[in-house]
Amino acid sequence: MQSEVTQGQFHSPSKGNLEFTQVIKEIREYLSERPGFFYEIVVGCDSPSSDKPFFPIAIVVLRKGAGGRFFLKKMHYPDSYLKRFTNVPTNWKQRILQEVYLSCEMALILREALEKQLPGANYQFAYIHADVGEHGKTREMVKEVTGLIKGHGFEPMIKPYSFAASVVADRYT
DSSP: OOOTTTSSOEEETTTEEEOHHHHHHHHHHHHHHSTTSOEEEEEEEOOOSSSSOEEEEEEEEEETTSOEEEEEEEEEOOHHHHHHOSOSOOSHHHHHHHHHHHHHHHHHHHHHHHHHHOTTOSEEEEEEEEEEESSSGGGGGHHHHHHHHHHTTOEEEEETSOHIIIIIIGGGO
């Protein structure tokens, strides 16, 4: 399935820049290196508070008890898009919703690709991490965000447990 979230380059600190098909290959190889471990795959996104928002989306693969890997895709809105459309996320609430939407889109496409490439593999892909929490200004969005994630068939994880969004993706904002 082609989508804007899967086009272009993903960055891996250990493998460099990769296309989406290469990310799937790297995940498959990482899981097959040590098949006795259990793996967890999560997706999360963050964004900076700026007038030209961008959205780093993180795919995190955890080898439970033995580290992990991540792949990052930065989504940008070109200036031409910003000028033409009024629905570009400019306030913090719109940015949070866009982060969650992009996470859901990436997770759905990734889940479909992994089900084809890794039938019977020892992993769980159930969670999307959102950069909202019960404390701070994002608390008023927790129900909306968690409902959006559940509506896409995933379980939400919020702060302080949403490390894919609030730590990994945040590091690249």
